[in-house]
Amino acid sequence: MRRNDKRSTPERAPTVAFMIMTMFGRAHTFAAAGAGAIVCALAICVATLILVIKGAGPGYEVGPNLSALQLFWPGYSVSWPGAFVGALYASIIGAIGGFLVAMFWNFAHIVIVGAAMLNGDWLERGE
Amino acid sequence: MSKLKHLPNSNISDTETIVESAVQSHLVKKALRFNTVVLAIVVGLGCAFGLVVMTYASLALTGNSAGHYLNLLGVFLPGYKVSLTGAWIGAGWTFAFAAISSAVVFRVYARAIGMNFTQSLWFDGSMPAPTQLVIMVAPKALGLSIGLTLALQLMLSTTWLVITGRADESFHAALLANYLPFYKVSYFGAIAGSIGIFLYGFVFAYLFASVYNTLVKKLGGVKS
Numbered sequence A: 001m002r003r004n005d006k007r008s009t010p011e012r013a014p015t016v017a018f019m020i021m022t023m024f025g026r027a028h029t030f031a032a033a034g035a036g037a038i039v040c041a042l043a044i045c046v047a048t049l050i051l052v053i054k055g056a057g058p059g060y061e062v063g064p065n066l067s068a069l070q071l072f073w074p075g076y077s078v079s080w081p082g083a084f085v086g087a088l089y090a091s092i093i094g095a096i097g098g099f100l101v102a103m104f105w106n107f108a109h110i111v112i113v114g115a116a117m118l119n120g121d122w123l124e125r126g127e
Numbered sequence B: 001m002s003k004l005k006h007l008p009n010s011n012i013s014d015t016e017t018i019v020e021s022a023v024q025s026h027l028v029k030k031a032l033r034f035n036t037v038v039l040a041i042v043v044g045l046g047c048a049f050g051l052v053v054m055t056y057a058s059l060a061l062t063g064n065s066a067g068h069y070l071n072l073l074g075v076f077l078p079g080y081k082v083s084l085t086g087a088w089i090g091a092g093w094t095f096a097f098a099a100i101s102s103a104v105v106f107r108v109y110a111r112a113i114g115m116n117f118t119q120s121l122w123f124d125g126s127m128p129a130p131t132q133l134v135i136m137v138a139p140k141a142l143g144l145s146i147g148l149t150l151a152l153q154l155m156l157s158t159t160w161l162v163i164t165g166r167a168d169e170s171f172h173a174a175l176l177a178n179y180l181p182f183y184k185v186s187y188f189g190a191i192a193g194s195i196g197i198f199l200y201g202f203v204f205a206y207l208f209a210s211v212y213n214t215l216v217k218k219l220g221g222v223k224s
Helices: A016-023 A029-054 A066-071 A080-119 B009-023 B026-065 B070-075 B086-119 B139-163 B171-178 B187-219
Strands: none
Touching: A029 A066, A029 A080, A029 B171, A029 B187, A066 B026, A080 B026, B026 B070, B026 B086, B070 B086, B086 B139, B139 B171, B139 B187
16 A cells, blocks of 8 residues: 555554544645646536547537537637637636635534534434 | 654554544544535535526526526426526525535545545644644545446436437437447437546546645645
8 A cells, every 4th residue: 555654644543533533624725726727627628629629510510519608708619729718717617616615615614513512412413 | 632743654554453443433434424414515505506606697698598508407407497586496406416416426435435534634744733634635536436426427317318208309418429439318328428427537536636635735735
């Protein structure tokens, strides 16, 4: 099993508290935003370029349905330059999405765990 | 609490034994269930919000001709259409489907990652634990869980189109064949398409996890 010397494992045997804490680690909002941006940009770029490379018959428009994205993304089209314009838009949406998911994940944990701790015995309830 | 430090390799097997037994514990199961619910709520609300925004944007941008594409979602979201009220009906369905899907993703992910989850954290040795712990994502497990969920979704949605007699008129669904070889709106197409979309899901999820983990290391992990 590959080990990364900076990945966490406690010096001593993990306590139950440590195990639980590992389940409540924070999501890194900026890393999630960056990853979301890159993946979404790549996805729309690939989706566009596949249609561009496949092409369409003479007299037919390439990717008329995917082109409908230009309603939301001015400047986008199913073409080589359009793929990169779309990637730019998708990266913004992916970044916002990744950031929000990570932020709400963290927020939910803070709120719910905090409330449960104030209530006490949260782990004992719900069985 | 004392700082976490790196574990010498000689203690790894002992630690894993203890971790394995702890994974079985009541507390960890509770935590898994809790995280499943949190993810389901977060993703469900996010997707529902996204649908409402898209619907309203479509209405604002195209007026009376709105909904040429979005209305197709009404096949899977009963009562949904591009209108002020239809958006909220669709949001309810979207919340339900997205919450269920993300719960499936998380449970498959948790099962796939198994006892390795304690390695799925990042911290600098100088950081105080546990408040600075930042989760990392296991690329293969995430790829597997998202790929399988997407495959299941495509299989169910295609089967739904076939069962309800809409196969012949599902021109837009059939366009997926541009990306999924051998896909068509049929039972066989559902299986063939599921294999293709599993691969897409796996690759993109793997990429997402790898980029995320790299950025966590580069950015130092805690200022989020």
